[in-house]
Amino acid sequence: MNKTQITAEPGIPQIIIAREFDAPRDLVFRAYTDPELLVRWLGPRDLALTVERYETRDGGKWRYVNTDTQGNTYGFHGVFHGDPSPDAIVQTFEFEGAPGHVKLDCITLHERGSKTLVRTVSAFSSAEDRDAMIASGMERGVRDSAERLEDLLGKLQAS
Amino acid sequence: MNKTQITAEPGIPQIIIAREFDAPRDLVFRAYTDPELLVRWLGPRDLALTVERYETRDGGKWRYVNTDTQGNTYGFHGVFHGDPSPDAIVQTFEFEGAPGHVKLDCITLHERGSKTLVRTVSAFSSAEDRDAMIASGMERGVRDSAERLEDLLGKLQAS
Numbered sequence: 001m002n003k004t005q006i007t008a009e010p011g012i013p014q015i016i017i018a019r020e021f022d023a024p025r026d027l028v029f030r031a032y033t034d035p036e037l038l039v040r041w042l043g044p045r046d047l048a049l050t051v052e053r054y055e056t057r058d059g060g061k062w063r064y065v066n067t068d069t070q071g072n073t074y075g076f077h078g079v080f081h082g083d084p085s086p087d088a089i090v091q092t093f094e095f096e097g098a099p100g101h102v103k104l105d106c107i108t109l110h111e112r113g114s115k116t117l118v119r120t121v122s123a124f125s126s127a128e129d130r131d132a133m134i135a136s137g138m139e140r141g142v143r144d145s146a147e148r149l150e151d152l153l154g155k156l157q158a159s
Numbered sequence: 160m161n162k163t164q165i166t167a168e169p170g171i172p173q174i175i176i177a178r179e180f181d182a183p184r185d186l187v188f189r190a191y192t193d194p195e196l197l198v199r200w201l202g203p204r205d206l207a208l209t210v211e212r213y214e215t216r217d218g219g220k221w222r223y224v225n226t227d228t229q230g231n232t233y234g235f236h237g238v239f240h241g242d243p244s245p246d247a248i249v250q251t252f253e254f255e256g257a258p259g260h261v262k263l264d265c266i267t268l269h270e271r272g273s274k275t276l277v278r279t280v281s282a283f284s285s286a287e288d289r290d291a292m293i294a295s296g297m298e299r300g301v302r303d304s305a306e307r308l309e310d311l312l313g314k315l316q317a318s
Contacts, residue, residue, distance in 0.1 A: 013173055013282060033307045040284055059238045079218045079238050081251040090261050092251065093241040100238055102249050104263035106284050123172060123282040124266050 004146040008134060011126040014114045015133070019146045020117045023153035025109045028088040028116045031149060031156075032107065038064075041148035046140045047074075062091065080101075093122070095136075101129045163305040167293060172283040174292070178305045179276045182312035184268045188245040189268065190308060190315075197223075200307040206233075213226045215243045221250065237261075237315045252281070255296075260288045 007016040021028055031037045036052040042048050049068040054062045063077035067108040068109075078092035089107040094100075103124045118127040166175040186307055190196045194210040202208050206225040222236035222311035233244045240263075248266040253259075262283045269276040283289040 012171060014284075055218075059214075059218045059220045060236075079240050081238050081253070088253070088259060091250070092238075092263065094240070100247060102263065102265065104251065104261065104282060104284070106261065121284045123263060123284050125263070125280045125282050153252075 002139060004143050006139060006142060008130065011127050013127045013130045015120075015122040015124075015130060015138075015140055017120040017122075018117065020052075021111060021117050021153055022115050023113045023151055023157060024114065025086050025116045027153060028109055028118060028149075029053075029089075031152060032089060033084055035154065037156075041152045042145050044137075044144045045148065056080060058083050095133075098132065101132070102126070103129065103133070163296060163302050165301060167289065170286050172286045172289045174279075174281040174283075174289060174297075176226060176279040176281075176301055177276065179271060179274050180312055181274050183243050183273065184270045184275045186312060186315060187268055187277060187308075188243075188248075190311060191248060191268075192243055196311065196315075201304050202312045203303045204249055204307065215239060217242050254292075257291065260284070260291070262288065262292070 004017065004019040008014070022079045031041065033056045035054040038054065039049045039051055042064075047068050050065045050067065052063040052065065054064070058080060060080045061077065062080065063075065065076075066074040075096035076093065077096065078094055081090040081092070082088065084090075089105075090104055091105050093105050096104045101150055103122050105120060105122050107118065107120045110119065124133070163176065164282065165261045167173070190200065192213075192215045194213040197213065198208045198210055201223075202225055209226065211222040211224065213223070217239060219239045220236065221239065224235075225233040230239045234255035235252065236255065237253055240249040240251070241247065243249075243252050245268045251261055251262050252264050253261045262281050264279060266277065266279045269278065277287050283292070
């Protein structure tokens with residue numbers, strides 16, 4: 001599997017994203033939890049990412065802001081449930097443009113020989129919340145992020 | 160409505176609980192966020208509740224333990240997303256007997272004249288997680304809790 005699979009069934013308040021990366025699990029985990037790496041791959045290509053805080057521990061808070069070429073900003077924040085580990089990164093997620101609509105993301109990293117399968121399950125409070133997230137153009141961000149992460153992981157391993 | 164409504168549709172990883180209480184919204188909010196009140200109503204009647212921590216603020220952690228008459232203990236923990244308010248108490252929830260299966264609870268309190276409608280939406284990462292929670296006997300705990308809370312709110316208003 002070298003392509004990002006996005007599963008969003010009608011009426012089910014959930015999105016499942018799966019993608020295999022050609023990199024060891026520990027390196028993928030680092031890319032997900034080190035803010036200096038995060039800004040190099042997370043989000044759509046045409047948006048800049050600024051990480052304001054990223055406290056990767058139980059109860060830690062995170063917040064980052066996307067900025068587009070016109071200078072518009074899009075803030076996101078949440079908290080971590082449990083200490084993040086390659087077994088599970090569990091975090092809440094709220095887009096500040098739609099306050100009060102919180103989802104829960106559970107990211108698990110699975111070793112597949114020398115590769116790593118990343119599986120992200122997003123649980124929403126309603127199917128409407130889920131549909132709004134999809135309508136916002138989430139898919140582009142997910143696909144861009146995966147391609148950018150693949151490139152970054154390749155560079156980190158080559159260096 | 161004077162009865163607890165529990166909605167859990169087949170295949171949908173979600174539980175919605177609704178119940179009206181004959182008490183003002185601020186008092187119901189206090190009962191949900193003050194650990195000294197929480198131990199007087201949360202959980203099945205035959206279990207004792209001990210609150211170890213209950214940090215009702217953004218990123219705050221909570222943990223409580225149920226103890227049955229034989230001395231068996233059941234621990235639960237999570238974190239708060241955002242500062243809890245009567246508009247929304249958002250928190251993660253993990254039963255330590257089934258580690259790794261985290262849900263997101265969003266509790267909203269709605270003023271209905273002199274009464275308060277409490278609506279709790281639990282979002283699970285899978286329908287299997289949701290079904291396991293129901294199979295664990297959750298319903299008894301929910302119904303006992305609501306009756307105990309109704310009694311407590313009555314006493315608090317009479318005193």
